[in-house]
Amino acid sequence: xxxxxxxxxxxxxxxxxxxxxxxxxxxxxxxxxxxxxxxxxxxxxxxxxxxxxxxxxxxxxxxxxxxxxxxxxxxxxxxxxxxxxxxxxxxxxxxxxxxxxxxxxxxxxxxxxxxxxxxxxxxxxxxxxxxxxxxxxxxxxxxxxxxxxxxxxxxxxxxxxxxxxxxxxxxxxxxxxxxxxxxxxxxxxxxxxxxxxxxxxxxxxxxxxxxxxxxxxxxxxxxxxxxxxxxxxxxxxxxxxxxxxxxxxxxxxxxxxxxxxxxxxxxxxxxxxxxxxxxxxxxxxxxxxxxxxxxxxxxxxxxxxxxxxxxxxxxxxxxxxxxxxxxxxxxxxxxxxxxxxxxxxxxxxxxxxxxxxxxx
Amino acid sequence: xxxxxxxxxxxxxxxxxxxxxxxxxxxxxxxxxxxxxxxxxxxxxxxxxxxxxxxxxxxxxxxxxxxxxxxxxxxxxxxxxxxxxxxxxxxxxxxxxxxxxxxxxxxxxxxxxxxxxxxxxxxxxxxxxxxxxxxxxxxxxxxxxxxxxxxxxxxxxxxxxxxxxxxxxxxxxxxxxxxxxxxxxxxxxxxxxxxxxxxxxxxxxxxxxxxxxxxxxxxxxxxxxxxxxxxxxxxxxxxxxxxxxxxxxxxxxxxxxxxxxxxxxxxxxxxxxxxxxxxxxxxxxxxxxxxxxxxxxxxxxxxxxxxxxxxxxxxxxxxxxxxxxxxxxxxxxxxxxxxxxxxxxxxxxxxxxxxxxxxx
Numbered sequence: 001x002x003x004x005x006x007x008x009x010x011x012x013x014x015x016x017x018x019x020x021x022x023x024x025x026x027x028x029x030x031x032x033x034x035x036x037x038x039x040x041x042x043x044x045x046x047x048x049x050x051x052x053x054x055x056x057x058x059x060x061x062x063x064x065x066x067x068x069x070x071x072x073x074x075x076x077x078x079x080x081x082x083x084x085x086x087x088x089x090x091x092x093x094x095x096x097x098x099x100x101x102x103x104x105x106x107x108x109x110x111x112x113x114x115x116x117x118x119x120x121x122x123x124x125x126x127x128x129x130x131x132x133x134x135x136x137x138x139x140x141x142x143x144x145x146x147x148x149x150x151x152x153x154x155x156x157x158x159x160x161x162x163x164x165x166x167x168x169x170x171x172x173x174x175x176x177x178x179x180x181x182x183x184x185x186x187x188x189x190x191x192x193x194x195x196x197x198x199x200x201x202x203x204x205x206x207x208x209x210x211x212x213x214x215x216x217x218x219x220x221x222x223x224x225x226x227x228x229x230x231x232x233x234x235x236x237x238x239x240x241x242x243x244x245x246x247x248x249x250x251x252x253x254x255x256x257x258x259x260x261x262x263x264x265x266x267x268x269x270x271x272x273x274x275x276x277x278x279x280x281x282x283x284x285x286x287x288x289x290x291x292x293x294x295x296x297x298x299x300x301x302x303x304x305x306x307x308x309x310x311x312x313x314x315x316x317x318x319x320x321x322x323x324x325x326x327x328x329x330x331x332x333x334x335x336x337x338x339x340x341x342x343x344x345x346x347x348x349x350x351x352x353x354x355x356x357x358x359x360x
Numbered sequence: 361x362x363x364x365x366x367x368x369x370x371x372x373x374x375x376x377x378x379x380x381x382x383x384x385x386x387x388x389x390x391x392x393x394x395x396x397x398x399x400x401x402x403x404x405x406x407x408x409x410x411x412x413x414x415x416x417x418x419x420x421x422x423x424x425x426x427x428x429x430x431x432x433x434x435x436x437x438x439x440x441x442x443x444x445x446x447x448x449x450x451x452x453x454x455x456x457x458x459x460x461x462x463x464x465x466x467x468x469x470x471x472x473x474x475x476x477x478x479x480x481x482x483x484x485x486x487x488x489x490x491x492x493x494x495x496x497x498x499x500x501x502x503x504x505x506x507x508x509x510x511x512x513x514x515x516x517x518x519x520x521x522x523x524x525x526x527x528x529x530x531x532x533x534x535x536x537x538x539x540x541x542x543x544x545x546x547x548x549x550x551x552x553x554x555x556x557x558x559x560x561x562x563x564x565x566x567x568x569x570x571x572x573x574x575x576x577x578x579x580x581x582x583x584x585x586x587x588x589x590x591x592x593x594x595x596x597x598x599x600x601x602x603x604x605x606x607x608x609x610x611x612x613x614x615x616x617x618x619x620x621x622x623x624x625x626x627x628x629x630x631x632x633x634x635x636x637x638x639x640x641x642x643x644x645x646x647x648x649x650x651x652x653x654x655x656x657x658x659x660x661x662x663x664x665x666x667x668x669x670x671x672x673x674x675x676x677x678x679x680x681x682x683x684x685x686x687x688x689x690x691x692x693x694x695x696x697x698x699x700x701x702x703x704x705x706x707x708x709x710x711x712x713x714x715x716x717x718x719x720x
Contacts, residue, residue: 011571014397015582016387019379023402027376037374038409040402042383045571049398056416109552192469211371211405222375270658280658281638295664298630298640298656304698308655337668 003062009069034179068152090120269338270296271330273347309333363422369429394539428512450480621652629698630656631690633707669693
């Protein structure tokens with residue numbers, strides 16, 4: 001199988017200033033095309049180190065998706081490093097050069113030799129158009145490897161990855177169409193017990209692998225296969241573990257709850273204290289939530305809890321703002337305000353304690 | 361300077377299922393101790409690939425922080441891979457063995473030979489206690505390199521990193537106390553122009569490096585130095601760019617606004633539609649926000665906008681829910697409800713359009 005590497009260049013990544021969402025986006029897409037990711041690397045904006053690392057990495061054959069280090073002036077190190085590693089001259093693309101010059105002129109900016117670097121590509125490679133920004137990408141096929149360089153700015157990277165890289169990978173038949181994947185969710189069982197049971201079933205099939213991941217009491221199991229009978233295997237797992245099996249698919253548990261609310265024409269509202277809108281935000285992040293979520297109140301102070309949500313001063317005094325009693329009254333308040341079927345209230349200091357109340 | 365590598369092991373990382381927050385946490389801490397991160401690597405849960413990658417990586421000298429692959433049974437590949445790379449036997453630590461056995465017994469679980477693997481350490485290494493979980497960590501000094509292996513579960517990793525790794529790095533004097541860092545924020549200037557101006561100043565000093573990052577019109581510049589006169593350089597930058605200089609320190613612009621609100625005893629409320637509590641959540645994420653943020657309303661539907669926030673039906677009909685007029689009336693509504701000095705209203709479909717209204 002083709003080895004695949006994702007390389008992200010940027011000091012902001014290696015210094016931990018930002019999370020590498022670019023690599024996550026690329027990895028997700030590639031995995032679903034049947035690519036097997038061998039490694040994700042974050043490297044600093046340092047020319048010498050980059051040449052050293054790329055030389056060692058590119059001695060392997062495979063698909064390389066490199067992001068970052070393509071911008072103007074000081075940061076434009078990816079282009080040069082590739083040229084040095086492969087001992088290729090950087091050739092000026094005249095079309096790109098003219099486009100860049102026009103852009104700089106239109107902004108009233110000087111177009112210098114270092115700006116012109118952006119229109120250069122290692123000999124034998126081609127430039128990739130940037131539909132939403134300035135820096136061109138690069139594609140080069142060399143020593144049986146396919147190397148793509150994309151901008152580091154996330155929306156520019158995504159545009160170029162979706163519009164150029166994915167179609168080119170498919171056209172060159174580098175992806176694996178046989179790849180199949182199925183996600184099942186389980187509850188009310190310890191991860192190690194579930195793992196043992198699934199292992200017992202999967203080991204009797206050929207060419208099927210799986211991995212488990214537990215979060216908030218729900219265990220997500222990913223089954224993958226290139227040439228095995230995934231369907232039979234997954235059906236057997238569902239059947240033998242039917243007492244713990246919850247649902248399947250690329251859906252979060254929240255989406256499943258949302259489907260039930262929508263199906264029953266139920267509505268939902270929220271009343272939050274410490275979480276301050278985070279719950280409402282998470283609910284509206286769920287696709288289709290606008291059909292059942294009517295609204296929420298963030299009551300950060302006790303006065304607002306009393307005035308808006310109608311929590312009694314007595315309750316707040318006796319049990320405190322962080323109490324089950326207050327949560328119940330907050331939920332009741334939200335039910336009244338929004339006239340919803342259900343309401344969820346959250347109050348707490350560090351970790352949220354919850355209360356939920358059905359409409360009377 | 362000591363080369364430093366962060367290696368995170370886990371299929372969930374290379375497949376893009378989760379973001380690598382562990383590496384970010386470690387990188388941040390190490391950078392502030394004066395370490396220079398050479399690379400962050402995410403590697404899959406594959407024993408053969410891990411041995412191959414670690415062998416190539418550990419041929420360099422440096423500090424290696426490895427997370428993940430230490431758990432029970434199927435995933436415990438880091439321990440074995442280290443033993444194989446360094447040709448060291450895995451020695452059983454009797455104390456850890458007894459502790460593990462007691463734990464498994466107390467849970468009524470069988471303590472198998474593969475569970476016992478967790479109490480083994482490559483010869484010459486020591487186990488690191490896990491204060492909040494089961495899997496022991498590892499420290500081994502070999503070939504002038506310092507290798508730390510920590511669990512992949514974030515809170516276990518953090519506990520072990522803070523309690524063991526940081527003190528050991530300091531004690532062994534591997535950090536660089538000369539490291540100094542200063543962050544300045546600038547506004548109302550293009551990044552390339554600012555970069556040119558700062559470059560002109562910094563290039564006249566020795567041993568000072570800097571990097572810029574733009575986000576929402578604010579440019580963050582990080583100045584770093586081990587042996588340069590950072591203070592003079594930064595003061596000169598502040599002085600010469602005083603027209604664009606905003607503030608300094610490890611604070612977000614939101615914290616600076618928060619300090620002004622607190623200082624003036626102003627209060628703030630929110631009214632949100634499409635962002636559904638995200639704005640309120642972001643505000644309450646700001647340290648100290650409870651002293652000025654009083655609360656917010658999430659009005660997802662038009663009916664709620666009318667009934668709770670008092671947006672007129674006329675306005676909604678004439679200008680639509682996504683309009684400046686509606687945003688103004690939402691902000692007015694929130695001002696009335698929460699009796700705050702300021703209110704921010706957000707309404708929109710995809711990107712948020714904002715309105716803000718001072719109290720009359």
